[in-house]
Amino acid sequence: MGLALGVVLLVVAVAVAFVYNGLVKLRVLSDNAWADIDVQLKRRHDLIPNVVEAVKGYAGHERGTLERVMQARSQAMSAEGPAARGDAEGGLTTALRGLFALVEAYPQLRASEHFAQLQTTLVQVEDAIQHARRYYNAVVRDFNTRAEQFPSNLVASLFGFKSREFFQLANQDEAAVPGVRFPGGGTGL
Numbered sequence: 550m551g552l553a554l555g556v557v558l559l560v561v562a563v564a565v566a567f568v569y570n571g572l573v574k575l576r577v578l579s580d581n582a583w584a585d586i587d588v589q590l591k592r593r594h595d596l597i598p599n600v601v602e603a604v605k606g607y608a609g610h611e612r613g614t615l616e617r618v619m620q621a622r623s624q625a626m627s628a629e630g631p632a633a634r635g636d637a638e639g640g641l642t643t644a645l646r647g648l649f650a651l652v653e654a655y656p657q658l659r660a661s662e663h664f665a666q667l668q669t670t671l672v673q674v675e676d677a678i679q680h681a682r683r684y685y686n687a688v689v690r691d692f693n694t695r696a697e698q699f700p701s702n703l704v705a706s707l708f709g710f711k712s713r714e715f716f717q718l719a720n721q722d723e724a725a726v727p728g729v730r731f732p733g734g735g736t737g738l
Contacts, residue, residue, distance in 0.1 A: 564700075565704055568700070568701045568704040569704050569708060571695060571701070572692070572695060572696060572701065572704065572705055572708070572710050575688060575691055575692035575695060576692060576710065578688045578692075579685065579688045579689050579692055579713055582681065582684050582685035582688050582689075583631070583685055583716075585681040585684070585685070586678065586681045586682060586685055586716060588681075589674060589677045589678040589681050590625070590634070590638065590678065592674045592677075593641075593671070593674045593675070593678065594622055594625065594626050596667065596670060596671055596674060597618060597619070597622045597641075597645075598619070598622075599667055600618075600648070600664075600667050600668075600671065601615050601618055601619060601648070603658070603661065603663060603664045603667055604648060604651070604652060604655075604658065604664075606658075607655045607657060607658040607661075608651060608652075608654075608655055608658065611651055614644075614647050614648055614651050615648070617644045617647065618641075618644040618645060618647075618648050620644075621637070621640045621641040621643070621644035621645075622641055622644075624637045624640060624641070625637040625638050625640070625641045630714060631685075631713075631714040631715060631716040631717075632714045632715075632716075634716065635715075635716050635717050635718050636718075638718060639718035642718065652664075682716050682717075685716055686715050686716060686717070689713040689714070689715055689716075690715075692712075692713055693712045693713060696710050696711075696712060697712070
């Protein structure tokens with residue numbers, strides 16, 4: 550009987566260790582995926598002042614639009630956590646959409662090689678953010694699912710694993726990436 554009890558305890562210990570290690574792996578993957586999002590958002594935030602300066606050279610009198618973009622950028626940079634960052638980034642996307650709508654009224658700006666290069670870079674960054682967000686949300690989904698399923702939920706609660714927040718924009722309208730026209734009629738972003 551003592552041997553059977555020892556075998557059962559060993560099996561339970563191995564099962565707990567297996568579940569624990571799986572949860573740790575998913576937690577580390579989600580932390581890494583969040584770091585990837587953070588890097589892409591920083592690239593976006595660093596690019597925005599250059600875009601605003603380029604627009605200011607042609608449309609400096611459109612001060613309200615430029616200030617809204619910079620204010621939204623500041624809020625996005627100071628937001629903490631996936632939910633708050635999602636709300637702030639949604640506001641920044643809306644402000645950028647307004648800025649690029651303004652650009653349509655300035656053909657010389659649209660034709661500027663420097664501005665076109667900034668637009669291309671911004672399109673690339675937006676695409677990288679979208680891919681990083683999808684990966685992060687997939688890892689968070691897997692982590693949350695595992696942490697809530699039986700019997701791994703017992704291990705998760707025993708060792709203090711908490712559900713993670715998804716990174717999503719505040720609403721579907723804000724999730725649309727701002728449209729931009731490139732010289733020659735192409736679109737992007």
